[in-house]
Amino acid sequence: MKSEIAFRDLKIYIPEKTGFVSRNFCELMYVIYDAPDCCLHFNDKKKYKVEVPLHYMLQNLPQNDFFQCNRAVIINIVCCKEFNRIDGVIKMDDEREFFLARRRAKDFNIKRYK
Numbered sequence: 419m420k421s422e423i424a425f426r427d428l429k430i431y432i433p434e435k436t437g438f439v440s441r442n443f444c445e446l447m448y449v450i451y452d453a454p455d456c457c458l459h460f461n462d463k464k465k466y467k468v469e470v471p472l473h474y475m476l477q478n479l480p481q482n483d484f485f486q487c488n489r490a491v492i493i494n495i496v497c498c499k500e501f502n503r504i505d506g507v508i509k510m511d512d513e514r515e516f517f518l519a520r521r522r523a524k525d526f527n528i529k530r531y532k
Contacts, residue, residue, distance in 0.1 A: 423468045425478040432458070432466045439466070443483065447510055449475050449492040461497065461511070485526060488519040501526075 424431040430446065432439045441460060450457045451472040458466045476486055486492045487508055493516060500509040506518040518526055 423470055428480075430458070432468060443480055444494075444496065446479075446484075447494050447497040447512065448514070448516070449479075451490045459512075459514075463512070485522075487516050487522060487526065491516050 422433040428443050429440045430443065432441065441458075445460045445462070447459050447461050449472065450459070454471075455467045455469050456472060456475055458468065460466075472486070472490065472492065476484065476492055479492065483495055484492050485495055493508060493510065497511045498508055499511050499513075501507070501518075502509075503523075506520070506523065508516045508518055510516070
């Protein structure tokens with residue numbers, strides 16, 4: 419699948435009907451995959467849908483700041499507000515909650531990202 423989304427200079431360039439929008443990586447809170455689209459959620463509550471696979475997003479986002487917590491979600495660690503290890507729930511700054519897959523739990527170490 420060919421993508422028109424571009425990643426350059428710590429920015430994401432997202433195509434729109436009238437052109438494109440550029441956003442900083444640090445503004446991206448999380449990415450939710452809903453085949454065949456990824457929905458990019460930003461900290462100003464704006465959402466953009468792009469037709470790219472989730473693994474393409476993960477490959478192009480900075481690995482120090484972004485983590486795939488389950489099959490369908492990539493989160494920005496900086497926007498992570500709370501983590502409950504018992505329930506495996508990650509709460510984001512906008513109060514959205516995501517479950518951390520058990521197979522990914524050992525890789526989710528917040529110290530790794532600081």
